[in-house]
Amino acid sequence: MKQDELIFNIINKENNRQLTGIELIASENFVSDEVRRAAGSVLTNKYAEGYPGKRYYGGCQFIDEIEQTAIDRLKQIFNAEWVNVQPHSGAQANMAVFLACLRPGDKFLGLNLSHGGHLSHGSPVNFSGLNYTALEYNVQETTGYVDYEQLDAIALKEKPKLIIAGASAYSREWDYARIRRIADRIGAVFMVDMAHPAGLIAAGLLKNPLQYAHIVTSTTHKTLRGPRGGIILIGKDFENPWGKKTPKGEIKMMSALLDSAVFPGVQGGPLEHIIAAKAVAFSEALQPEYIDYQTQVKKNAAAMAKALIDKGYKIISGGTDNHLMLVDLRSKFPDLTGKQAEIALVKADITANKNMVPFDSRSPFLTSGLRFGTSAVTTRGIKETLMGEIVDLIDTVLSHVENDTVIRSTAEKVNAMMKNYPLFAW
Numbered sequence: 001m002k003q004d005e006l007i008f009n010i011i012n013k014e015n016n017r018q019l020t021g022i023e024l025i026a027s028e029n030f031v032s033d034e035v036r037r038a039a040g041s042v043l044t045n046k047y048a049e050g051y052p053g054k055r056y057y058g059g060c061q062f063i064d065e066i067e068q069t070a071i072d073r074l075k076q077i078f079n080a081e082w083v084n085v086q087p088h089s090g091a092q093a094n095m096a097v098f099l100a101c102l103r104p105g106d107k108f109l110g111l112n113l114s115h116g117g118h119l120s121h122g123s124p125v126n127f128s129g130l131n132y133t134a135l136e137y138n139v140q141e142t143t144g145y146v147d148y149e150q151l152d153a154i155a156l157k158e159k160p161k162l163i164i165a166g167a168s169a170y171s172r173e174w175d176y177a178r179i180r181r182i183a184d185r186i187g188a189v190f191m192v193d194m195a196h197p198a199g200l201i202a203a204g205l206l207k208n209p210l211q212y213a214h215i216v217t218s219t220t221h222k223t224l225r226g227p228r229g230g231i232i233l234i235g236k237d238f239e240n241p242w243g244k245k246t247p248k249g250e251i252k253m254m255s256a257l258l259d260s261a262v263f264p265g266v267q268g269g270p271l272e273h274i275i276a277a278k279a280v281a282f283s284e285a286l287q288p289e290y291i292d293y294q295t296q297v298k299k300n301a302a303a304m305a306k307a308l309i310d311k312g313y314k315i316i317s318g319g320t321d322n323h324l325m326l327v328d329l330r331s332k333f334p335d336l337t338g339k340q341a342e343i344a345l346v347k348a349d350i351t352a353n354k355n356m357v358p359f360d361s362r363s364p365f366l367t368s369g370l371r372f373g374t375s376a377v378t379t380r381g382i383k384e385t386l387m388g389e390i391v392d393l394i395d396t397v398l399s400h401v402e403n404d405t406v407i408r409s410t411a412e413k414v415n416a417m418m419k420n421y422p423l424f425a426w
Contacts, residue, residue, distance in 0.1 A: 019423060020415045021349035022390060026196065026324035026373025027168070028351075029225045030380065032284060032424050035277045039227045043273035051086075051259060066276045073282035077202045078210055080233040082255040085278055086262050086270040087230030090195045090219035091120040095127055096232060096261035097215055100254075101162055101189045104131050108162035109155055109188075111146070112136040114356040114364070116170040116316075116326065118193060135160055139170070139358050144317030146170070148178055155182050165209070166193030166217075169355050169371050171305075171320035176212035183214075191215045197322045199223030199375070202285045203294035206322065210235030215258070223297065223323050223375045226281025227274050232258055293378065293426045297323045300374035303384035307391035308372075316357055316369075324373040328357045333398060338367030344401040345370075348410040350394060380418070381425030389417075 018030070031039075043063070049056040052064040052071075070085045087093035102108065108128075110121035115138045119126050122134030135158055137151040155163060163183045165174050176192065183190035192209035198218040200206045209216050216233045220226035234251055263270070284290060298321075305315050305325045314331030329336050338354030345352055356362075357369035377390070393410055400406040 017349070020418055021351055022393075022414055022418060023376035024350065024352045024372045024374070024390075025376070026353075026371050027219075027222050028373075029221055029223065029375045030424050031221075031225060031227060031277070031281065035227055035280045035284075038280045039273055039277035041273050041276060043276050044271075046272055047269045048272050049263065049269045051263075063272050066272065066279060067270070070275050070279035070282060073279060073286065074231060074233070077282060077285050078208060078216075078233055079236060080210055081236040081251050082234045084232040084255075084258060084262055085229075085275050086267065087217075087232060088267060088271060088274075089228065090193065090217060090230040091126075092262075092266055093217040093219075093230035093232050094118075094120040094191075094193060095266045096258060097191055097217060098128060098132060098162070099265045100257040100261040101191075101215075102132055105133055106162070107133045107135055107158055107160040108164065109135040109137060109151070109158070109160040110164035111167050111170070112138045112358075114360055115139045115358040116167040118166065118168045118195070121164050121166070121193065139317075141359055144358065145172055146174070148175060151179065152182050155186055155188065159186050160188055162189045162191060164191050164193060165213070166191075166195065168196060169324065169326045170196075170317075171301075171315070171322055171325050172317050173206055173321045174209070176207060176209050180212045189214050191217065193217050195219040196222055196324065199225055199285070200294050200298065200322055203291045205291075205294055205298060215254070220278050220281060222373075223294070224281065224285065225293075225375070225379065226285075227277035229271070229274050229278055231278070232262070234258075289426060296383065297375050297378045299384045300378050300382065300387050301325060303387040304372060304374060304391060307388040308394075311391060311395050323375050324371060326355060326357060327370045327372065328368060329370060329398070330361075330368050336398065336401065337362060338369050339365065340401055341370050341398055344397050344407060345394065347404075347407045348393070348397045349414045350390075350397065350410075352394075379424060379426060380421040382421060386417075 047057050048060050048063045052068045074083045111117035120128050123129050138147050140147045180190050190213045192213040195218045197206050218231050220229045301320045301323050305320050312332045314328040316326040342354045352370050354367040355369045355371040356367050360368050362368045
């Protein structure tokens with residue numbers, strides 16, 4: 001069979017881009033060779049609708065072993081009673097929770113998208129906003145922290161059936177216990193989308209939401225450092241949404257609803273090659289050095305945030321508790337949009353993404369902010385001592401967004417720097 005030279009040449013170009021550039025997109029990371037090998041394995045040939053021991057296709061005996069291993073490892077990482085490893089993405093994991101817990105038109109409450117919330121937490125163009133009634137809470141304008149008093153007031157007034165904690169651009173720890181108390185007062189299901197901080201939670205560096213939430217969802221990439229995919233979890237100390245402690249029968253009932261919401265509710269056959277890659281990543285997350293890695297992720301984020309502040313940039317909430325930070329460019333460059341900044345940085349082989357900031361004066365297509373994350377550069381072996389130098393490079397580009405000579409010179413410095421760091425150092 002003739003090789004598809006066009007596609008593989010493009011893949012090689014992308015490989016070179018990843019090797020030579022600085023990756024600061026908060027939702028991206030680099031997986032190990034073992035994870036990549038599993039994701040590209042012969043398991044991609046197998047159809048396996050259903051769950052271990054209950055498949056609609058024959059020949060699934062080894063598929064069942066792999067998926068059960070992924071399940072067992074994930075339970076161990078987060079001290080979960082039940083998990084589902086089949087969602088193709090975090091958004092589809094969230095979709096399954098909505099399908100299991102809500103009816104069309106029901107109210108739910110999530111963080112305002114322009115304040116750091118996620119697309120699947122109520123965007124009017126997403127399934128969550130199209131099929132359900134989305135309510136939103138904000139962060140405080142003065143502090144940048146979640147406005148829990150507003151959340152409480154909205155919940156008591158509107159009585160949503162589901163409350164969501166979690167975000168795509170929020171750098172602080174969550175008060176899960178407080179939100180759980182609010183949910184219990186109104187009989188709502190409390191769901192946490194831990195997609196961004198999941199790896200830090202797995203390493204014990206942030207609170208485990210399974211101790212507070214009825215249901216937890218996540219992606220398996222980002223900080224967790226696995227393949228692109230989603231998961232759903234229920235904790236061991238599950239209580240029903242009406243605040244009463246219940247036996248394992250309650251978990252069995254909820255897990256059955258969630259299982260059928262994933263398949264056949266929102267998906268067909270699972271991606272068993274990706275589930276195998278998830279299992280490998282889960283094994284890596286159980287190793288002692290994984291804690292060292294996640295500790296370094298936090299150190300790098302704190303160092304980067306401080307260096308940006310020292311350069312005159314405003315970090316929303318004034319710092320970070322996790323791997324990411326949201327920069328309001330207006331604090332230093334009032335006329336520079338997030339879109340212009342992103343384009344200029346990409347030209348310098350520094351990858352970040354434009355992002356709305358709370359109370360933004362610009363549209364989502366332009367934005368006034370940039371979002372940075374440190375998981376990927378940490379995977380490559382970069383330590384906090386280098387984060388100031390990286391911020392210097394960023395500042396140079398943002399100070400000369402229309403000067404191609406300066407940008408090319410910066411790109412050369414970036415490429416020279418990254419030659420010293422392998423694609424996967426941990």
